[in-house]
Amino acid sequence: MEPSETLYEHAGGDEALHRLEELFYDKVLADPVLKAQFKERVPTHIDHLTWFTAESFGGPDRFTQELGFQYIIDVHRHLKITDDQRERFVTLYLEAIGEAGLPNDEPFRQAVREHLEFGSQVAQQNSWAKTDAELHPIRNVPRWNWPD
């Protein structure tokens, strides 16, 4: 990898991330643990997840510009995500990285794991919040970088 390369560039940009999210969403919709959460195919899901991931990995900030961070808080509110569901989500995503032909080097996988662990914990906490005070304090798309 080039030292100056972003995770977004290393992943292969929008085209590769879109392919990853497509494959991941198919796995999610077919999964017995996750089907209680993902009951039907939401047509915007793949594009919106691609925008979020691209921004998180140092690419264009399209998610923030077009949807805003409040959107991702709102979509997870009241879903009551269980530990099993959160863990399954992370496992399927890591499987999809390999299957979509994204780079499989350890620094990249570690950065993706950190993004996923953090993001899925935020989504889970927000999914149980009864009041705004119980929401995770993050209010901007987090930017991940290469592990130290």
Ligand code: HEM
């Ligand atoms: C890194 C972690 C996560 C990210 C970046 C993320 C991102 C998103 C985004 C962008 C949407 C909106 C899709 C749209 O506008 O169509 C969404 C919806 C949703 N998310 Fe998450 N999410 C994460 C974790 C989770 C977890 C752990 C669960 C449950 C196991 C979950 C369950 C859902 C559900 C049920 C929806 C609404 C239904 C759908 O769009 O298919 N999310 N998520």
